[in-house]
Amino acid sequence: xxxxxxxxxxxxxxxxxxxxxxxxxxxxxxxxxxxxxxxxxxxxxxxxxxxxxxxxxxxxxxxxxxxxxxxxxxxxxxxxxxxxxxxxxxxxxxxxxxxxxxxxxxxxxxxxxxxxxxxxxxxxxxxxxxxxxxxxxxxxxxxxxxxxxxxxxxxxxxxxxxxxxxxxxxxxxxxxxxxxxxxxxxxxxxxxxxxxxxxxxxxxxxxxxxxxxxxxxxxxxxxxxxxxxxxxxxxxxxxxxxxxxxxxxxxxxxxxxxxxxxxxxxxxxxxxxxxxxxxxxxxxxxxxxxxxxxxxxxx
Amino acid sequence: xxxxxxxxxxxxxxxxxxxxxxxxxxxxxxxxxxxxxxxxxxxxxxxxxxxxxxxxxxxxxxxxxxxxxxxxxxxxxxxxxxxxxxxxxxxxxxxxxxxxxxxxxxxxxxxxxxxxxxxxxxxxxxxxxxxxxxxxxxxxxxxxxxxxxxxxxxxxxxxxxxxxxxxxxxxxxxxxxxxxxxxxxxxxxxxxxxxxxxxxxxxxxxxxxxxxxxxxxxxxxxxxxxxxxxxxxxxxxxxxxxxxxxxxxxxxxxxxxxxxxxxxxxxxxxxxxxxxxxxxxxxxxxxxxxxxxxxxxxxxxxxxxxxxxxxxxxxxxxxxxxxxxxxxxxxxxxxxxxxxxxxxxxxxxxxxxxxxx
Amino acid sequence: xxxxxxxxxxxxxxxxxxxxxxxxxxxxxxxxxxxxxxxxxxxxxxxxxxxxxxxxxxxxxxxxxxxxxxxxxxxxxxxxxxxxxxxxxxxxxxxxxxxxxxxxxxxxxxxxxxxxxxxxxxxxxxxxxxxxxxxxxxxxxxxxxxxxxxxxxxxxxxxxxxxxxxxxxxxxxxxxxxxxxxxxxxxxxxxxxxxxxxxxxxxxxxxxxxxxxxxxxxxxxxxxxxxxxxxxxxxxxxxxxxxxxxxxxxxxxxxxxxxxxxxxxxxxxxxxxxx
Ligand SMILES: Nc1ncnc2c1ncn2[C@@H]1O[C@H](COP(=O)(O)OP(=O)(O)OP(=O)(O)O)[C@@H](O)[C@H]1O
Ligand SMILES: [Mg+2]
Numbered sequence: 061x062x063x064x065x066x067x068x069x070x071x072x073x074x075x076x077x078x079x080x081x082x083x084x085x086x087x088x089x090x091x092x093x094x095x096x097x098x099x100x101x102x103x104x105x106x107x108x109x110x111x112x113x114x115x116x117x118x119x120x121x122x123x124x125x126x127x128x129x130x131x132x133x134x135x136x137x138x139x140x141x142x143x144x145x146x147x148x149x150x151x152x153x154x155x156x157x158x159x160x161x162x163x164x165x166x167x168x169x170x171x172x173x174x175x176x177x178x179x180x181x182x183x184x185x186x187x188x189x190x191x192x193x194x195x196x197x198x199x200x201x202x203x204x205x206x207x208x209x210x211x212x213x214x215x216x217x218x219x220x221x222x223x224x225x226x227x228x229x230x231x232x233x234x235x236x237x238x239x240x241x242x243x244x245x246x247x248x249x250x251x252x253x254x255x256x257x258x259x260x261x262x263x264x265x266x267x268x269x270x271x272x273x274x275x276x277x278x279x280x281x282x283x284x285x286x287x288x289x290x291x292x293x294x295x296x297x298x299x300x301x302x303x304x305x306x307x308x309x310x311x312x313x314x315x316x317x318x319x320x321x322x323x324x325x326x327x328x329x330x331x332x333x334x335x336x337x338x339x340x341x342x343x344x345x346x347x348x349x350x351x352x353x354x355x356x357x358x359x
Numbered sequence: 360x361x362x363x364x365x366x367x368x369x370x371x372x373x374x375x376x377x378x379x380x381x382x383x384x385x386x387x388x389x390x391x392x393x394x395x396x397x398x399x400x401x402x403x404x405x406x407x408x409x410x411x412x413x414x415x416x417x418x419x420x421x422x423x424x425x426x427x428x429x430x431x432x433x434x435x436x437x438x439x440x441x442x443x444x445x446x447x448x449x450x451x452x453x454x455x456x457x458x459x460x461x462x463x464x465x466x467x468x469x470x471x472x473x474x475x476x477x478x479x480x481x482x483x484x485x486x487x488x489x490x491x492x493x494x495x496x497x498x499x500x501x502x503x504x505x506x507x508x509x510x511x512x513x514x515x516x517x518x519x520x521x522x523x524x525x526x527x528x529x530x531x532x533x534x535x536x537x538x539x540x541x542x543x544x545x546x547x548x549x550x551x552x553x554x555x556x557x558x559x560x561x562x563x564x565x566x567x568x569x570x571x572x573x574x575x576x577x578x579x580x581x582x583x584x585x586x587x588x589x590x591x592x593x594x595x596x597x598x599x600x601x602x603x604x605x606x607x608x609x610x611x612x613x614x615x616x617x618x619x620x621x622x623x624x625x626x627x628x629x630x631x632x633x634x635x636x637x638x639x640x641x642x643x644x645x646x647x648x649x650x651x652x653x654x655x656x657x658x659x660x661x662x663x664x665x666x667x668x669x670x671x672x673x674x675x676x677x678x679x680x681x682x683x684x685x686x687x688x689x690x691x692x693x694x695x696x697x698x699x700x701x702x703x704x705x706x707x708x709x710x711x712x713x714x715x716x
Numbered sequence: 717x718x719x720x721x722x723x724x725x726x727x728x729x730x731x732x733x734x735x736x737x738x739x740x741x742x743x744x745x746x747x748x749x750x751x752x753x754x755x756x757x758x759x760x761x762x763x764x765x766x767x768x769x770x771x772x773x774x775x776x777x778x779x780x781x782x783x784x785x786x787x788x789x790x791x792x793x794x795x796x797x798x799x800x801x802x803x804x805x806x807x808x809x810x811x812x813x814x815x816x817x818x819x820x821x822x823x824x825x826x827x828x829x830x831x832x833x834x835x836x837x838x839x840x841x842x843x844x845x846x847x848x849x850x851x852x853x854x855x856x857x858x859x860x861x862x863x864x865x866x867x868x869x870x871x872x873x874x875x876x877x878x879x880x881x882x883x884x885x886x887x888x889x890x891x892x893x894x895x896x897x898x899x900x901x902x903x904x905x906x907x908x909x910x911x912x913x914x915x916x917x918x919x920x921x922x923x924x925x926x927x928x929x930x931x932x933x934x935x936x937x938x939x940x941x942x943x944x945x946x947x948x949x950x951x952x953x954x955x956x957x958x959x960x961x962x963x964x965x966x967x968x969x970x971x972x973x974x975x976x977x978x979x980x981x982x983x984x985x986x987x988x989x990x991x
Contacts, residue, residue: 062881063411063431064888064897065813075809078802078865079821085840085862086828092846093839148734151727158728159735165974166735168981169742172973174923176941177966180948181741184955190757192744199761230738234985258723276989289834290925294945308834312930315838324838331835339830411885432891444882448904458890505890 090332096325106322113326123327125302126310133221133306134285141225142232142281146274149236150262168230175227179294182223186210186295210296213303220292220304227291228284232277239273240266275346279339286335307331361422361512361545362387363408369416370403370569377403378569381417385513385562388543390536392556394592395566401549404566405517408547410434421512437506438515441522443498445490445505451477452486455504476507479538496527503538516548520555532558553593557581565589587711590636590704596668599642599678601635602708612703618674619653624700627716634706639681641702644669644694646687651695657688671696742970749959756955771960775947781964783936784943790853791939792921795860799868799917800910802861807872807909808898812884822873828866829987837930844931851933859927864920867987868913875909876902912983915976919969940965 065071100109117123148167157163170178185192186209194206209219243266251265267274289308292298298305298313305313307327315324368381378400385391393401406412408419410431418427426434446454452473453460459469477483480500490498499519506514519535520528536559539546550556556563557577565572565580565588573580573589584590590598602615607630612621614635621635645651655678658670667686671678673696680696688694705714748756750767775781809815810822840859844850879902887901903910925941932938944965948958973980 061413061814062812062884063413064884064894065815066894068815070894071809071813071815074805075821078806078869079824081802081858082825082828082862082865085859086831086836086866087824089836089839089843092843093836096839096842148731151731154727156724156728158732163731163735164981165977166739168977168984169739169970169973171984172919172923172969172980173742173966174925174941174969176923176925176944177962178741180944180958180962181745184745184959185741190760190955192741192760195760226738226741230981231984231988234981235989238982238985238989273989280988283830283832286832287834289837293929294925308832308837311835311838315841321838321842325842328835328838332831335832335835336827336830409885409889411889431885431889432893436889438886438889440882440886442880442882444880444886446883446887446901446905448907457887457892461891461896505886509890 090329093325093329093332096322097329098322100322101319109322113323114330116323117326117330122302123307123310126305126307129217129302129304130285130288130306132217133224133288134282136218136221137225137228137285138278138281140221141229142274142277145229145232145277146236146267147262148229149233149240150258150266152233152237153240167233170227171230173227175290176294178223178227179291182219182226183210183295186219210304211300213300216296216300216304220295223291223295224288232281235277235280236270236273239270243269271349272346275349276343279342279346282342283335283339286331362420363513363545363547364420365404365408365417366420367417368404368407368419370400370407370412376569378407378415381571383564383571383574385545385547388545390539390546390548390559390561391564392548392550392560392562393564393566394550394553394556395572396592397551399566400569401551401566402517405438405515405547405549408513409436409438409515411438435512436515437509437511437513438517439502439506439519441518443490443502443522445498445501447490450487450489451482451493451501451504454490454501455482455486455508457505458509472508476504479507479541480504495523496531499523499531500534503535507538507542512545514544514546516546518550519548520550520552528555535559553595557593563593565592567592584636584704585713587634587636587706587713590706594638596639596679596681598636598638598704600706601637601673601676601678602632603635604630604632606630610700612705614653614674615676616674618655618676621652621698621703622700623703623705623716625716627705627714629705629714632708633714634708634711636704636706637678637698637702639668639679641699642678642680643697644671644680644682644686644688645697646692646694648695648697651697653696653698655694655696657690657692657694659690660686660688662686742966745959745962749956749963751956753954753956760955771954771957772964774957775960775964780935780943780947781961784938784940787853787937788922788940791856791860791924792918794857795864795921796914796917798857798861799864800914803865803868803872803913804903804906804910805898806865806869807876808902810869810873811876812881822869825866825869828863829870833863834926837926840927841930850931851937853937855931855937856924856927856939859931860917860921860924864917867916871909871913871916871983871987872906875906879905911976912979912986915972915980916983916987918972919980922969 096106097113098109098111099106100113152163188194188208193209197203197205207215210216247265247269248261251261256265286307288306292304292306293309296304298309308331311324311327311331314327315321363385365381365383368378370378381404393404395401403412407415410426410429418425420426421434446457449457455473455476456469459472477486480503482500482504485493485497490501493501502519520531523531532555548559560577562574563577563580564574567588573585580589580593584593587600603612603621604615605612605627607628608626610623610626612623612633612635614620653673655671655673658672661668662685665683667682667684669680669682669686671680671694678696705716706712707714747763748760749771750769751764752768752770755764806821806825810818844855849855883901883905884897887897892901923941924939928939928942932942944961947961
């Protein structure tokens, strides 16, 4: 105990504002959500519904479909965002980079822009005839490649993923750059001397030393998959049909469009718990596995 | 300035007892140094005096006042920390004046006292610098200055020189001694460097495993260690220890494994196994010494210039001798070893307690 | 990695291409906002032949924009200040003191890093409606503060933990009380962490949309993100007008980003992997 530690009462008095605000916004809603999940709105009254909402989730094909959308986006993001970001970071870590400041600034820029704004940016890029993408394809004589990027149910999920990758790849690049700065640069030089190619160096020398950072980045992408909300809401409203609806928006629509607040809360709580459990389990496993083998001091 | 009295101080961290039954009296203006091996509880004791470590047994009395229940800031004590703990965002002047600012002294008074402390410590040209713009020795002086401006009842130092290189350490040792001589302040100083202790202290407190082994003036501890621990701890190179056995009332002592006998100046009333301590500088070594009772073989000779150290085999036991003469012997030589009867100190093999005779 | 001239050129060109594709959409919006609608429809790729601020003038004539701007500034500044103050106090206590409940409090704040915020929208809406906090001037402040606190507390705590406790003890012995100790001695030392927290909070609050769209209806309380959505939604053909709105809503964060690029990217990355 510190000699300058205040009494228990004043300690808690000073902690109280933060803890209360935080508890009110983060903890209480979980409790409220759980309460609502056992009720349903009938004739503008909340009535006890037992586990009906939970039972309903199991048989709700739409819910499973939109969960599939989350899975698709997350899987694609790991493949097209986390993995490329790793290689981009290894490349950027070299000393002879042209316009290094510009490259670093540019790659991260989209991360700090509001999702609402980037969503509108991409609405315009994807716009049918006056959009940047289709008109550029036209100029290049590639009319055949033009698509109804946001209106074709087969394509919209990929367009959406592209936007998310575009916006957040910089975050992963910077995470990997931070991880890279913690490993001994001499191991890279040694690989160089040993005649390793770029991919050999990246995969055989860098990757093992950054295993923890890579694993944490994967978890981040995984939990990020359940946090998707604004982009589809603004860009497509989840359409056409449910083609680009994600589970967070599904819970939202169930509540606000159909006024089934109980069922909406049930879905919301389930995602929250699911996400908490998955992420904590992953982190626990990562910490178990990487405490010794990692070359990094702190990731 | 004031006296300090510790009465039966004890401290437990969790389930480990770190200090037990510490009694100590520090006189007005005395420079007391706590020494002991790492982990023996020196810092803990100092922090208890400071009031930084709460929840301990016993009492701390400063001046006439029992301050046991008081917080550090209420004890009128200044402390110089091992890391210096300078406020990195304040200039030297503000670091020095911080405590006075808190006491709401008027600005001119603060400036005056800061100026005086800076002058004493040669910090005047550095007053507008930030800690990160100072060398290690300068930071150390700022830390002392911060204690000085407060004119506290007692100064506490926790290994203040351990972050300095060897040369600077010697210089700062001198500076602190001078400062003490000039200001006559009461100082409790922690170190595990026994040279620091021997050169600066009025009184040394040797600690071991949470207890006080012995308290005394530096040379008293050197000449009259009350235990094997103190004997071994004080003095470099360390005292030699030989196993031996004796018959009660004899003025002689037989070395283990029959390497020879030592004569003693007195007749200890003890028989059986004992441990014999001999300071290296009391041992004489030569090719031919008339008074020599022992024979040994030279293992190494190390000469630093003024001093020479001889490592000797005495039967199966080892011995180090220190001499100011250039030795005329080399490794492998068979030599005579003389130990005057007044030199050996005897210790109980079991308890390590001194056996007087 | 072989450093032949060719690899160098390929690598660097690839990185430049990547960098350009990251910023081009933003720049494209920027210069097209200076066109007239017909010019945009004619050719959306070329630079404006005759740059015009007409679209901006139109927005600046609209009171709704200023109401939203005022609200955004209020939410952003107020939540940033509160987050900095709260997270410093909590971070300091967690880093320095040992008290019952310490671990629980830390765990509580860290959990906020993992919870998917969108999934709390419905419960928070129900809770707000239940106690009548829905749709007023302060509605958005609490969520912004609370969700900013998680990362802020983690950043502050780990920063303060790195500061030697001897500094606190020295200040205590110099006679400082807890208030002086915290705000005069430690807070200034935490400046790097404070600025990281402030920047992250500012950007997060400025950009926030999910809570806004869920908890606010009244035009008087809308932040810019919400204004932009309605505003942009009104235009089916006047794309430059829509783009001007986007530019106005984004300029502050882009400027702040350009000024504090390294701090911000390091803060985001550090925060992201702190979970
Ligand atoms: N906060 C603490 N909790 C538990 N044990 C502690 C704590 N502080 C110190 N100890 C233990 O108390 C014992 C004495 O520590 P102390 O710091 O007083 O030693 P020291 O004599 O100053 O050593 P050194 O010369 O290495 O500074 C050590 O064994 C240490 O491990
Ligand atoms: Mg110590």
